[in-house]
Each structure stands twice: as C-alpha cells, then as structure tokens.
Amino acid sequence: MRDLDLTTLRLFVQVCETRNIARTGEQAHLAGSAISKRLAQLEDTVGVKLLTRRRHGVEPTEAGATLLEHARSMLGSSERIERDMSAYSAGVRGQVRILASASALAESLPADIAAFLQDEAHGGIHVDIEERQSTGVVRGVREGVAALGICWNAADFQGLETRPYRADRLGVIMPRNHPLARHKKLRFAQTLDYEHVVMPVNSAVLRLLQRAAGQENKTLNYRVAVSNFDSAFRVVQAGLAINVAPVEIAAPYARVHDLKVIELSDAWAPRRFALCMRSARSLGAASALLLDYLERRADSDL
Numbered sequence: 001m002r003d004l005d006l007t008t009l010r011l012f013v014q015v016c017e018t019r020n021i022a023r024t025g026e027q028a029h030l031a032g033s034a035i036s037k038r039l040a041q042l043e044d045t046v047g048v049k050l051l052t053r054r055r056h057g058v059e060p061t062e063a064g065a066t067l068l069e070h071a072r073s074m075l076g077s078s079e080r081i082e083r084d085m086s087a088y089s090a091g092v093r094g095q096v097r098i099l100a101s102a103s104a105l106a107e108s109l110p111a112d113i114a115a116f117l118q119d120e121a122h123g124g125i126h127v128d129i130e131e132r133q134s135t136g137v138v139r140g141v142r143e144g145v146a147a148l149g150i151c152w153n154a155a156d157f158q159g160l161e162t163r164p165y166r167a168d169r170l171g172v173i174m175p176r177n178h179p180l181a182r183h184k185k186l187r188f189a190q191t192l193d194y195e196h197v198v199m200p201v202n203s204a205v206l207r208l209l210q211r212a213a214g215q216e217n218k219t220l221n222y223r224v225a226v227s228n229f230d231s232a233f234r235v236v237q238a239g240l241a242i243n244v245a246p247v248e249i250a251a252p253y254a255r256v257h258d259l260k261v262i263e264l265s266d267a268w269a270p271r272r273f274a275l276c277m278r279s280a281r282s283l284g285a286a287s288a289l290l291l292d293y294l295e296r297r298a299d300s301d302l
Contacts, residue, residue: 021057152272
C-alpha cells in the first residue's frame with residue numbers, strides 16, 4: 001500500500017463526522033469536487049469502498065468505519081509529534097508524556113512531578129500528563145502514546161517493563177451517622193448490605209470489588225457510578241451511599257466535610273502502583289531521568 005496522505009485522511013475524518021462533502025469543503029475552504037477526488041484516490045489506495053452516498057449526504061461503510069478509527073489515531077499521533085517538535089524548537093530539551101490513573105493523579109504524582117521540575121537540572125524538561133483508566137494506561141504505553149504509565153500494579157502489564165511506585169490503602173468513606181461508622185476497621189463483606197457509589201463502571205477497582213463481593217456470594221449494590229472522586233464523595237456527603245476509595249484521597253475530604261473514613265482490613269486493601277514502559281533502555285534522556293526520580297520517591301513509602 002502506498003503511503004497514506006495525512007491531509008486526505010484529515011478530510012476523510014471530517015467528511016465522516018459531518019456526513020456531508022459540501023459542508024466539509026466549506027470548513028476546509030476547498031471545493032467539494034477537490035475533496036471527492038481525494039476521497040476517490042484514497043479508496044483506490046486502500047482498495048475498498050469507504051463511503052456510501054445517501055440522499056442527504058454520505059456515511060462510512062464498514063471498511064470506512066475501520067479506517068476512520070485508524071485515521072483518528074494517526075492524526076492524533078501527528079499532532080503529538082508536531083507539539084513535541086515545537087517544544088524543542090522553543091528551547092525545551094526534553095518532552096515526557098505520562099498516562100496515569102485517577103488515583104495516582106489524585107495522590108502523590110502531581111507533587112512528585114512538581115518537585116522533579118523544580119530541580120534546576122530539569123529546567124528544560126516539559127511533562128504532559130493525561131488521565132486514563134488502568135487498562136487505558138497500559139494500552140496507551142503499548143501503543144506508544146506515552147513513554148511512561150502509572151497505575152495500580154494489578155493491571156495486565158504483559159509485554160511491558162515495570163518499576164514500583166508509591167502505595168496507598170483502600171478504605172470506606174461514609175457519613176458519621178452511618179451504621180458502620182462505629183467500627184475502627186472493616187472487612188469489605190460488612191459493607192455489602194449497603195448501597196455504594198462507584199467509579200467508572202469498567203474501572204479496575206470496581207472489578208476488584210465485584211470479585212470480592214462474588215467471593216462472599218453477594219452482589220455489590222451500587223446506587224450510582226461517577227467519573228471522579230469529588231463526585232463520589234459528594235454523593236456520600238448527601239447520605240445516598242458509601243464509597244470505597246483510597247484513604248489518602250478520602251481522608252482530607254472527610255476532615256473538611258465531617259465524614260468518616262474507615263480502613264479496610266482485607267488482604268487486597270493495601271495497593272501498590274507501578275510505573276510501566278515499553279523498555280527502560282529505549283527511553284529518551286528526559287523520560288529516563290523522570291523514571292529514576294519517581295522510583296526513588298517510591299522508596300520513601302517503604
């Protein structure tokens with residue numbers, strides 16, 4: 001297959017999103033005939049029909065939908081390359097991209113990176129961080145979206161190298177008048193008679209809790225699923241449900257809003273985070289420096 005033209009792929013994505021060649025032409029300041037010619041050349045290049053003409057526009061075929069997914073990924077990579085190279089031209093001597101889970105971002109990672117960047121020796125390094133669920137972190141590192149990933153070490157790191165990072169412990173946050181609030185520690189099984197608020201429905205922690213509930217021959221009963229800790233804690237504050245969350249994140253919120261946090265005594269409650277990468281030896285100089293620094297910060301937890 002001949003090299004794919006990024007400009008044509010960009011136009012193809014726009015046409016798929018607008019479902020209209022003329023409208024895409026207006027947005028791109030190109031004649032519709034010019035776009036149609038490029039799309040015909042693209043179909044010739046890939047050897048399959050990509051678009052189906054409808055009465056009021058076009059829509060991607062099954063093959064077109066597949067190409068659309070790949071095109072978006074390729075264009076995203078192209079934009080990251082452009083951004084990274086622009087950073088170098090502006091004098092930045094190192095560019096590090098990190099994918100991190102919500103827990104890592106809500107705990108010590110931002111402070112660790114800030115401390116790393118405050119070192120004069122690292123003044124020419126720029127760090128970008130993107131939040132993803134653990135599976136997305138691992139997938140993104142495998143696909144080369146980021147040099148480093150940080151998530152719970154229960155993730156499937158097959159094919160990646162890992163290094164230990166910091167640790168936390170899961171607990172239960174609840175109103176002070178909740179029936180469980182009198183306990184000093186709790187087993188997760190004790191919480192299963194009460195409604196929970198959980199974070200997102202396909203997150204690693206939710207899957208863990210569902211497995212743990214299954215081992216007790218019970219079902220995790222959750223009233224609502226939210227996308228972040230702040231929303232989860234607000235649901236708890238309203239008295240609608242309890243929430244299993246890292247004690248390190250829940251405790252500061254609980255102190256301000258007069259809630260109770262009780263540590264879980266289950267064997268899986270203490271968690272360790274992991275740094276992951278495709279290969280430590282292949283990391284750029286800036287990424288290698290940050291990896292080494294975060295590893296050393298992890299030692300402070302031991």
